[in-house]
Amino acid sequence: MPRFAHIFEAAADTLNAYYQAVAEVNIDSLMGLWIDEEFVSCICADGSHLHGLESIRAGLQIQLEAAPVSIEPLDIRVYDSLGTVVYAIAEAHRPADPKATPAMVFTTYVMVHERGEWRIAHIHASPMPNEAASQFATKMRHGQGSLH
Incomplete structure (x- = not known):
């Protein structure tokens, strides 16, 4: 099989x-x-815009230390081309407290192939509209995967 496969x-x-x-x-x-470039950006589900590596580091550190989460991908769409992969993912952001309700988020990850490795160039997260979040939550409660 060819290497590029x-x-x-x-x-x-x-x-x-x-x-x-x-x-x-x-x-x-x-x-x-992350890719080692200052053009990187991250738009968080809370609406904050982080531009550049130092801003992203500081912003994510504050967010994750204040409210740690684990992320569960519920539905993944992948768009790839030579040197770029885009993931469009419906995610459940689960708080550390197991009794807390997960935040339902749509997130897009843009990755670029650089020097033999895949690196993140951009993340854009948005809260799901209530109707979509309810549909995914129902599937989660019934143990169904995202494709049922």
């Missing part, structure tokens, strides 16, 4: 590493996943 699978590894770093509130690991 597996190139996009590695982008999923970067996304999984992002989820793990968020769950562990490991800011150094989290920031190691």
